[in-house]
Amino acid sequence: MHVTKNENAWGGHPVLHPIGRGGRLFCRFTGIPYVNLTWWHGAIIVATLLMMASGAAAQYGNTTENILTTIIKWTPLMLEGFKMNLLMSVVAMSVGTMIGVVLGLCQVSLIPQVRTSSWLLTQLLRNSPWLVTLFYVMYIIPFEFHIGGVLIILPDWIKATFGLSLPVLANVSEIVRGGVQSIPETQWESARSLAFSRVQTLWMIIIPQCMKRMLPPWMNLYAIVTMATVLGNIVGVSEALTITRDILAAEGRNELLLPMYGYVLFLFFIYIYPISRVTVRLERKWAVDT
Structure with a gap:
């Protein structure tokens, strides 16, 4: 990820440029390092x-x-148990992306109140520790609801997934903001000269151009979220790490401790490695000069 200053209508905020050869390996405004796995990581x-x-x-x-x-x-x-990790990661990314896109577009709104409030919410969720956010959600949201005399029980994994979706939406918001602001101001001026409205310019001209710039960091964020789903173990979700702990208790053999946890690590590597390689390849393919 390479970040520069784009002196335009957005006040010179840092904007998004995909990483290229020799570029940075982390995103400054999401604060998350890029997952750049290679085959020798798996060999190790x-x-x-x-x-x-x-x-x-x-x-x-x-x-x-x-x-x-x-x-x-x-x-x-x-x-x-690993399937539960994958389910949580997909749901958290889906919910976080849908809300994060809206929040990111609000960050580039011309209405000061909308822009400021969306920025504050993004920064609050982005800078909160994921585990702390998860605990807050687990304890604030009740385990059951009574709606029209019907008892609805909310499983732990749904609450944990919602907790993970909060930092996701904040990071997606920053990805969207950075992607939109990375498009040169001349694109907006050309659209205005053709009598395009701001909404038409955004959806027909700006968004299609910055999709390539936003996709690699979004894929990288998904890899991060997949690994973060093991936090569900702390709040009682029956995922891979929780089941591994139960297996160790059932076996009662101390010699299995490190090999079993190492095996869980290997399972995550097998799943995340292809995502990492595709992400790096797309970053290099769609790199832009600054």
């Missing part, structure tokens, strides 16, 4: 997993094969 994880299994086997008088067999035996159950 696999090698570390095997070393942990071998070391644990030697320490507790077991065999590496026995530890790996136990991990494979529990893999189907762990994958069920």
